[in-house]
Amino acid sequence: MLLVSACLAGVPCRYDGRAKTVEELRDAVGRGEAVAVCPEMAGGLRTPRRPAEIVGGTGDDVLAGRARVLDDAGEDLTEEFVAGAHHALEVARRHGVDRAVLHDRSPSCGSQAIYDGAFHGRTVPGAGVTAALLLAHGIEVQPPETTG
Numbered sequence: 001m002l003l004v005s006a007c008l009a010g011v012p013c014r015y016d017g018r019a020k021t022v023e024e025l026r027d028a029v030g031r032g033e034a035v036a037v038c039p040e041m042a043g044g045l046r047t048p049r050r051p052a053e054i055v056g057g058t059g060d061d062v063l064a065g066r067a068r069v070l071d072d073a074g075e076d077l078t079e080e081f082v083a084g085a086h087h088a089l090e091v092a093r094r095h096g097v098d099r100a101v102l103h104d105r106s107p108s109c110g111s112q113a114i115y116d117g118a119f120h121g122r123t124v125p126g127a128g129v130t131a132a133l134l135l136a137h138g139i140e141v142q143p144p145e146t147t148g
Helices: 025-032 060-061 078-094 127-134
Strands: 002-005 034-037 052-055 068-070 100-102 112-115 123-125 140-143
Touching: 002 025, 002 078, 025 034, 034 078, 052 060, 052 112, 060 078, 060 127, 068 127, 078 127, 127 140
Parallel strands: 002 034, 002 100, 100 140
Antiparallel strands: 052 068, 112 123
């Protein structure tokens, strides 16, 4: 079973209220071959919402308490991002997921790159909070560009 970011499956749940639909993934969810989750909404955030970035590290650092997730107004959303990551892990376990396709550059779902925490559009290598938690539990995580 595959876990996918809900925005990639066509759910308008991104911070800007939009989806980032990948038809192949949307169709896999429709056929019951994949399960969609939005960690940010599962953690209690609404859509739309202010953009957020990890400040002070990567998703691993957030999970270890060494970094925070802040929105562009400075509000600390770390608790919501961590709660959403744990929800996604529970969904993955419940469905026997061994692989996830997540929206890259997201502070939750980024698997190879995340924004650098300065809100200037620059990325750095690293995983978001949910991707880091899934990886730590043996679930392969990749961006949609590498599916196939």
